[in-house]
Amino acid sequence: xxxxxxxxxxxxxxxxxxxxxxxxxxxxxxxxxxxxxxxxxxxxxxxxxxxxxxxxxxxxxxxxxxxxxxxxxxxxxxxxxxxxxxxxxxxxxxxxxxxxxxxxxxxxxxxxxxxxxxxxxxxxxxxxxxxxxxxxxxxx
Numbered sequence: 001x002x003x004x005x006x007x008x009x010x011x012x013x014x015x016x017x018x019x020x021x022x023x024x025x026x027x028x029x030x031x032x033x034x035x036x037x038x039x040x041x042x043x044x045x046x047x048x049x050x051x052x053x054x055x056x057x058x059x060x061x062x063x064x065x066x067x068x069x070x071x072x073x074x075x076x077x078x079x080x081x082x083x084x085x086x087x088x089x090x091x092x093x094x095x096x097x098x099x100x101x102x103x104x105x106x107x108x109x110x111x112x113x114x115x116x117x118x119x120x121x122x123x124x125x126x127x128x129x130x131x132x133x134x135x136x137x138x139x140x
Contacts (some may be wrong), residue, residue: 005035006082006119007128011114012070015039020073023103023116027077028091035139036076036129042068051129064113074132084127086118 008027010020029033042050047064054060077086091102093115098105108114119125129138 003078003080003083004122004125005076005078005129006086006125007117007132008073008075008077008086008119009117010073011067011113011115011117012072014107014115015071015073017107018117019107019115022107026103027075027086030079030085030089032051032077032079032082032086033139034075035073035078036133036137037073038132038137039071041071041072044068050128062112076129076133076138083119083122087120090116090118 010023014020014023024034044064047067048055050067051063053058054063079085090104091098091104091108093104093114094111095104095108096111098108100106103116104114108116121127
């Protein structure tokens with residue numbers, strides 16, 4: 001088991017529905033260390049970089065509009081196998097496929113408003129952390 005860092009986000013629908021505290025409580029109860037945390041409204045250019053792999057796809061503009069449409073809570077989590085662990089905590093992208101007890105299974109309403117985001121691989125985590133947090137913004 002390897003200690004690693006991953007990028008995590010409570011999306012605008014989760015912030016609007018006052019789910020931040022419940023999600024943070026689950027993260028801490030799981031034993032992950034929150035080494036970066038900020039609430040922000042994502043500028044369009046940053047959102048386009050964040051979702052760059054989807055550029056040109058039919059859903060790209062809607063994705064960018066949604067993620068920039070309200071405040072998010074951006075985080076860097078650290079812990080044993082944090083990438084796969086956080087993704088497991090979130091559950092399936094589509095909430096109808098997400099198991100009860102997962103964040104999306106318990107809180108998400110639609111595939112478009114699925115409350116949380118998490119990096120899917122080490123390279124993605126590094127890229128996303130770089131977009132949202134400068135090195136000086138993280139705890140050692």
